Amino acid sequence: MISFSLAFLTACGNGASGEEETEAAAVPVVEVRIDSVRSGNIPEVITATGMTKVLRxxxxxxxxxxxxxxxxxxxxxxxxxxxxxxxxxxxxxxxxxxxxxxxxxxxxxxxxxxxxxxxxxxxxxxxxxxxxxxxxxxxxxxxxxxxxxxxxxxxxxxxxxDLRSLYFLAKLPARELSHLKSGQEATVNFQSWPEKLYPCKVENIQPQIDPVAQMAEVRLRFLAPAAELRSEMFGSAGIVIGDHQNALLVPDKAVLRNDETGAYTIVAAAGDSLGIIHEITPGIETPETVEISGDGIHPGMHIIVEGHYGLPDSTRIHVVQ
Structure with a gap:
């Protein structure tokens, strides 16, 4: 997701001078790269931090x-x-x-x-x-x-x-307990191996919470042995609590956020020749994908993923591969 501010766009627009009339005849064409809105399922995930422990x-x-x-x-x-x-x-x-x-x-x-x-x-x-x-x-x-x-x-x-009894003890706000149940799928990752996800399942939800911090503890069981893991390793977990079916999904880099107004937009490639701005509402996000909703958004719509930062509405574009 890309952020920008109106101040940046205003500064770009205030550069016009007496040469505006002569430049108007030569409308600039911006080169962009595009992708498409797709329909699919996206998991709803609760994130938590914690550490590995052993039962034995x-x-x-x-x-x-x-x-x-x-x-x-x-x-x-x-x-x-x-x-x-x-x-x-x-x-x-x-x-x-x-x-x-x-x-x-x-x-x-x-x-x-x-x-x-x-x-x-x-x-x-x-x-x-x-x-x-x-x-x-x-x-x-x-x-x-x-x-x-x-x-x-x-x-x-x-x-x-006994490293065969290794598990991950996740800590998360008590308000999230209503979304959790045994058997839910989860993944855990560690800073030592940032690109690797370790599949787990929710095995136990601790019956007591921290009365001061209002934090709950959830035990996650690793689904496969991992010889490189040790006890007392800090990590982060993502627990899948649901799944949005037939959602409208776009690449994360397609979504723009205005830091001053808080509005979210995407830029559609109309006829692959004009960049048309659409205001959208983001939903579930993953590191690479964002669920969106908004008027006129449909599966298969071409959207700009590169070259759209600060692009005014209805700008002429040229799609490059």
């Missing part, structure tokens, strides 16, 4: 008090169910090993050395180190500590999420 997230914790002797994952690592994430040794086992090592370091006679070695071997055999495994296929999003640190029973080792 779990903190991997230690079942015992002990020392983390191994932590085998980093943030961002993909893991499989049952894969060893960490190894935790009990405090008692570590104390026994430490005591045996101390005895060995203080041994002075061959007999003391032999007894200390036997104690150390026994302590090492009784070392009840516990392997902690991934509960499901997923991605590690956080490590709670590092190797050789101590952890209490129930203490977190790492956090894992």
């Amino acid at each position: 997230q779990e903190s991997i914790s230690s079942p015992i008090d002990g020392k983390v002797t191994a932590l085998r994952v980093l943030e961002g690592d993909a893991v499989k169910q049952g894969q060893v994430i960490a190894v935790v040794a009990t405090r008692e086992a570590l104390a026994a090993i430490t005591g045996a090592e101390l005895l060995q370091s203080r041994a002075q006679t061959p007999e003391e050395t032999k007894r200390a070695a036997a104690a150390l071997a026994l302590a090492q055999r009784n070392n009840t180190a516990l392997e902690v495994c991934a509960p499901f296929d997923g991605v590690i999003v956080a490590r709670a500590l590092n190797e050789n640190e101590f952890v209490n029973a129930g203490g977190a080792l790492a956090t894992i999420i």
Whole structure:
């Protein structure tokens, strides 16, 4: 949609001088490009912002008090169910090993050395180190500590999420709730991939709204897996709430808006030789198409899409390909 102001048109018109009469004999012809009004369907869409979330997230914790002797994952690592994430040794086992090592370091006679070695071997055999495994296929999003640190029973080792449970949580004004229902089609796009639309469906409308901001939350389910997406990614969603049938549709660049009067117009190519201005009322808009209505507008009508900015009514035109 193109905007212009009357001031621009007036300035263009005030350039006339005493040469007007001689120039009148040579009426200028403006070269333009045209398209056609078409009849078709256009979806009615509510837009909303939001971010990706996951339904399945779990903190991997230690079942015992002990020392983390191994932590085998980093943030961002993909893991499989049952894969060893960490190894935790009990405090008692570590104390026994430490005591045996101390005895060995203080041994002075061959007999003391032999007894200390036997104690150390026994302590090492009784070392009840516990392997902690991934509960499901997923991605590690956080490590709670590092190797050789101590952890209490129930203490977190790492956090894992299941990207297969990824969804988009959209936030929109509560006044739009009456238009929404489960199963409606939607698309989501992200700044990282501005040209890509991810198809979704409305899965759940949250029962509570923010009482201060009067915003509602809607959960959108992705219809196809997308390996590049991650949790907590900001994006925008378009939820289809209806469809206008047999609407009059024109390219977005065909519509002109007067910034001073707020009027919308298109310029028809009458007989492909005159530019005739028609005032219209715009309806639903998409990035490339606008629904319009107005007197004398009909499917198949030729309209100007290039060269019509600031064009006076009934200007002679020449259509170029």
